Amino acid sequence: MKTVLGIETSCDETAAAVVREDGAILSNVVVSQLEDHRPFGGVVPEIAARSHLDHLSPVVGQAMREAGLDYADLDAVAATAGPGLIGGVIVGATAGKTIALGAELPFIAVNHLEAHALTARLASGDDSGDVCFPYLLLLVSGGHCQLLSVQGVGAYRLYGATLDDAIGEAFDKTAKLLGLGYPGGPAVEQAARNGDPCRFALPRPMVGRTDLNFSFAGLKTAVRQTVERETQGGSVSAQLAADLSAGFQAAAGDVLLDRCRRALGRFRSENPDAAPTLVVAGGVAANTHLRAVLETLCRSESARFAAPPLALCTDNGAMVAWAGLERLREGLIDDLGFKPRPRWPLDPEAVIKKGAGAHGV
Numbered sequence: 627m628k629t630v631l632g633i634e635t636s637c638d639e640t641a642a643a644v645v646r647e648d649g650a651i652l653s654n655v656v657v658s659q660l661e662d663h664r665p666f667g668g669v670v671p672e673i674a675a676r677s678h679l680d681h682l683s684p685v686v687g688q689a690m691r692e693a694g695l696d697y698a699d700l701d702a703v704a705a706t707a708g709p710g711l712i713g714g715v716i717v718g719a720t721a722g723k724t725i726a727l728g729a730e731l732p733f734i735a736v737n738h739l740e741a742h743a744l745t746a747r748l749a750s751g752d753d754s755g756d757v758c759f760p761y762l763l764l765l766v767s768g769g770h771c772q773l774l775s776v777q778g779v780g781a782y783r784l785y786g787a788t789l790d791d792a793i794g795e796a797f798d799k800t801a802k803l804l805g806l807g808y809p810g811g812p813a814v815e816q817a818a819r820n821g822d823p824c825r826f827a828l829p830r831p832m833v834g835r836t837d838l839n840f841s842f843a844g845l846k847t848a849v850r851q852t853v854e855r856e857t858q859g860g861s862v863s864a865q866l867a868a869d870l871s872a873g874f875q876a877a878a879g880d881v882l883l884d885r886c887r888r889a890l891g892r893f894r895s896e897n898p899d900a901a902p903t904l905v906v907a908g909g910v911a912a913n914t915h916l917r918a919v920l921e922t923l924c925r926s927e928s929a930r931f932a933a934p935p936l937a938l939c940t941d942n943g944a945m946v947a948w949a950g951l952e953r954l955r956e957g958l959i960d961d962l963g964f965k966p967r968p969r970w971p972l973d974p975e976a977v978i979k980k981g982a983g984a985h986g987v
């Protein structure tokens with residue numbers, strides 16, 4: 627049975643994991659750089675790259691120790707080679723190539739988005755291990771917000787993407803406006819528990835549109851304007867933060883619901899023989915409210931819903947190792963000359979008209 631080491635360094639998590647072909651996660655070590663970036667309210671690329679350099683070697687060592695394996699026991703080394711903050715990507719990809727060269731193993735350059743996309747297929751002790759191709763994927767993270775039809779390993783068709791901010795970015799900016807700190811997603815989710823989602827009427831951008839794109843800039847602006855109006859320059863009260871968090875999360879849920887319902891329609895017409903499955907992946911997929919909204923949608927549309935367990939939603943090495951295993955199975959290994967890619971769309975054919983600051987493709 628094949629076993630792969632996966633390395634992830636594309637954003638602010640330094641991570642390594644060892645995963646077996648049957649889906650057993652033998653180790654999964656994640657060192658978050660949260661504290662390094664917290665004073666700046668967001669990820670600082672230069673700090674991230676240096677921190678990956680400091681932490682990666684011990685993280686890989688720990689992952690191998692916990693798995694109880696030597697490099698010689700592995701079948702390949704997989705590392706995220708893009709897209710992402712290029713300094714960090716170079717650190718991880720170079721480490722992966724070095725280990726592969728030294729241990730005479732195949733090297734697999736993993737697209738970070740493909741790693742998120744395939745994670746739901748990683749058997750994980752729950753019922754998400756039997757997600758088969760094709761499926762509809764909602765990829766929602768700090769840098770991306772896309773709907774894709776996943777036809778197989780390396781075969782993606784982009785249905786739509788954000789024209790401006792990614793949804794995770796909108797969560798993070800909302801949290802900052804409300805003084806909830808960084809990272810914003812979990813903080814907004816927590817604050818929303820005590821809030822009234824109906825106190826403020828926030829917009830639902832793109833709802834009802836026939837295309838499958840997203841936009842979150844208007845929602846973020848509405849949150850900012852509401853904060854300015856309600857506080858008149860003063861501080862944000864706990865109740866205001868809770869109500870606006872709940873309102874923002876409800877609006878985001880309505881937007882995802884509308885876009886996914888429409889996307890399921892297109893997926894069904896293009897794949898009439900497949901029982902439709904909606905997979906949600908990426909850091910924002912850790913949000914319990916959004917998961918519940920999408921689960922309800924799938925029930926009413928007679929579609930299957932699948933999401934990775936919470937710990938595998940945010941960036942980790944296991945998803946990279948798993949993508950490596952899927953590629954290894956297809957014989958897709960890479961040359962040590964593979965150049966890390968700051969941009970690396972899953973669907974190279976797709977053309978999306980992007981607004982300023984778009985990270986969609």
Ligand code: KG4
Nearest residue numbers: 767768769794811812909910912913940941
């Ligand atoms: O996939 P990820 O770990 O990194 C990227 O590839 O971007 O996603 C990080 C994003 C951040 O924007 C974070 O605020 C968001 O995922 N996030 C959440 C939650 N947990 C993480 N957003 C909403 N609710 C959450 N519980």
Ligand code: ZN
Nearest residue numbers: 767908909941
């Ligand atoms: Zn990610």
